[in-house]
Amino acid sequence: xxxxxxxxxxxxxxxxxxxxxxxxxxxxxxxxxxxxxxxxxxxxxxxxxxxxxxxxxxxxxxxxxxxxxxxxxxxxxxxxxxxxxxxxxxxxxxxxxxxxxxxxxxxxxxxxxxxxxxxxxxxxxxxxxxxxxxxxxxxxxxxxxxxxxxxxxxxxxxxxxxxxxxxxxxxxxxxxxxxxxxxxxxxxxxxxxxxxxxxxxxxxxxxxxxxxxxxxxxxxxxxxxxxxxxxxxxxxxxxxxxxxxxxxxxxxxxxxxxxxxxxxxxxxxxxxxxxxxxxxxxxxxxxxxxxxxxxxxxxxxxxxxxxxxxxxxxxxxxxxxxxxxxxxxxxxxxxxxxxxxxxxxxxxxxxxxxxxxxxxxxxxxxxxxxxxxxxxxxxxxxxxxxxxxxxxxxxxxxxxxxxxxxxxxxxxxxxxxxxxxxxxxxxxxxxxxxxxxxxxxxxxxxxxxxxxxxxxxxxxxxxxxxxxxxxxxxxxxxx
Ligand code: UDX
Ligand code: UDX
Ligand code: ADP
Numbered sequence: 001x002x003x004x005x006x007x008x009x010x011x012x013x014x015x016x017x018x019x020x021x022x023x024x025x026x027x028x029x030x031x032x033x034x035x036x037x038x039x040x041x042x043x044x045x046x047x048x049x050x051x052x053x054x055x056x057x058x059x060x061x062x063x064x065x066x067x068x069x070x071x072x073x074x075x076x077x078x079x080x081x082x083x084x085x086x087x088x089x090x091x092x093x094x095x096x097x098x099x100x101x102x103x104x105x106x107x108x109x110x111x112x113x114x115x116x117x118x119x120x121x122x123x124x125x126x127x128x129x130x131x132x133x134x135x136x137x138x139x140x141x142x143x144x145x146x147x148x149x150x151x152x153x154x155x156x157x158x159x160x161x162x163x164x165x166x167x168x169x170x171x172x173x174x175x176x177x178x179x180x181x182x183x184x185x186x187x188x189x190x191x192x193x194x195x196x197x198x199x200x201x202x203x204x205x206x207x208x209x210x211x212x213x214x215x216x217x218x219x220x221x222x223x224x225x226x227x228x229x230x231x232x233x234x235x236x237x238x239x240x241x242x243x244x245x246x247x248x249x250x251x252x253x254x255x256x257x258x259x260x261x262x263x264x265x266x267x268x269x270x271x272x273x274x275x276x277x278x279x280x281x282x283x284x285x286x287x288x289x290x291x292x293x294x295x296x297x298x299x300x301x302x303x304x305x306x307x308x309x310x311x312x313x314x315x316x317x318x319x320x321x322x323x324x325x326x327x328x329x330x331x332x333x334x335x336x337x338x339x340x341x342x343x344x345x346x347x348x349x350x351x352x353x354x355x356x357x358x359x360x361x362x363x364x365x366x367x368x369x370x371x372x373x374x375x376x377x378x379x380x381x382x383x384x385x386x387x388x389x390x391x392x393x394x395x396x397x398x399x400x401x402x403x404x405x406x407x408x409x410x411x412x413x414x415x416x417x418x419x420x421x422x423x424x425x426x427x428x429x430x431x432x433x434x435x436x437x438x439x440x441x442x443x444x445x446x447x448x449x450x451x452x453x454x455x456x457x458x459x460x461x462x463x464x465x466x467x468x469x470x471x472x473x474x475x476x477x478x479x
Contacts (some may be wrong), residue, residue, distance in 0.1 A: 181216020335423025
């Protein structure tokens with residue numbers, strides 16, 4: 001059996017590496033039109049892979065060259081494949097009908113047309129990247145109408161990926177579940193069984209869920225929407241805690257002990273980020289509007305609106321605390337990635353917070369252990385929703401002189417009026433805050449957007465501390 005995956009990104013790369021690792025007798029080839037990305041995946045020892053993911057390097061090294069290959073020869077490999085995973089980017093549309101909400105399926109359609117044009121044998125085509133419900137139907141039409149050989153059959157499956165970044169290898173090794181959706185026809189069920197047999201190499205049967213195509217597609221959008229909804233819900237409560245003197249961590253712990261609610265994913269934060277949550281919810285909203293379910297659309301839209309509100313609220317707290325003027329003040333930004341243990345900045349809350357602070361005239365000095373200077377400048381110069389459209393990356397604005405990126409947290413804080421924590425990196429907890437205090441302007445502020453620091457200790461040192469959803473320092477109280 002030969003498996004080919006189109007798209008060597010955050011999903012395609014690690015997922016295929018795991019399949020190859022667990023199924024030595026299956027040949028797995030990951031193809032991408034981006035030659036630089038393929039070259040990076042093929043780097044030999046000591047060089048960094050294109051994405052940072054704990055444990056990924058070991059898995060890649062064990063399988064690469066054995067039964068795992070990365071190539072830019074998309075046509076050759078797709079022609080030879082039995083199962084073709086499609087894991088290309090599905091950005092939010094930036095123009096035209098549905099701009100700012102609908103999924104842009106340009107890359108998906110391009111991949112489907114390519115599959116059809118090179119296929120001389122029947123194939124199972126697997127949707128791996130998140131797509132709107134009923135995409136399989138459209139893709140099937142593209143495949144059927146563009147393949148010259150009438151004997152070639154395409155069976156479409158939906159096999160959404162639930163891995164989270166930073167824990168991708170763990171999530172792939174011991175998944176909560178693997179979901180496979182297929183048509184309820186005989187050939188659909190046969191295809192489903194073939195894909196199931198791949199996962200059965202390491203995933204117990206009871207964790208492989210089989211549904212119809214539409215349920216699988218909708219389950220992915222719903223899972224992300226429900227997870228994001230939990231964060232927005234707890235974030236609304238964080239605002240209420242600040243107004244009443246309750247502590248959001250105590251509230252989250254208390255409600256999390258109810259087994260119906262559960263303890264996970266209840267950390268109040270400066271906002272959720274990542275390539276999926278916002279995009280998938282907006283997509284869900286667009287689909288609901290399309291079928292006339294306005295109230296349902298409004299309900300899910302509010303999850304995104306609250307996320308924007310939380311980021312804005314954080315910026316306003318900073319400005320207000322600093323005597324309503326941050327113009328010309330130096331603010332250290334610790335953390336830029338959308339969460340710890342990843343170098344990924346897609347939709348990171350840091351982008352909106354940094355833009356909000358610079359709009360008010362602040363000078364930012366940014367440090368993140370895994371995000372490059374070039375990436376930060378690019379993110380802060382890219383308009384909303386444009387990041388996932390590679391073709392528009394040539395139209396970048398110039399670097400802002402208000403942004404400096406450094407390679408050390410102490411350097412970032414030196415001479416600063418305030419420190420903001422935007423990503424929960426473990427190394428920030430271990431910083432010597434006495435030493436930092438001595439190097440800062442006074443009063444020295446800390447704005448902890450992830451609640452990872454020891455706030456009592458910081459107050460003892462002399463900092464004025466704002467912690468999300470916690471009782472406010474008297475200094476920060478309004479009026
Ligand atoms: C998410 C889903 O978890 C995963 O199943 C799906 O396949 C892809 O989207 P990911 O975006 O990698 O994964 O990260 P996740 O851990 O879900 O975090 C998303 C965002 O929510 C991050 O910005 C994180 O900081 C934030 N978050 C998470 C909180 O603010 N509070 C929490 O309690 C949990
Ligand atoms: C609820 C809380 O569960 C309980 O902790 C609190 O102390 C009082 O309020 P109760 O109102 O007795 O308890 O019933 P509950 O089982 O929570 O159901 C509430 C409503 O939600 C019912 O109408 C039930 O039919 C409905 N429900 C519950 C659903 O529609 N779907 C569900 O999955 C669960
Ligand atoms: P994800 O997070 O879903 O994995 P990424 O943006 O990280 O998304 O990866 C998607 C990859 O798909 C990119 O590397 C892009 O170059 C690749 N890609 C997009 N369209 C095609 C195509 N038609 N053929 C091959 N690769 C493609």
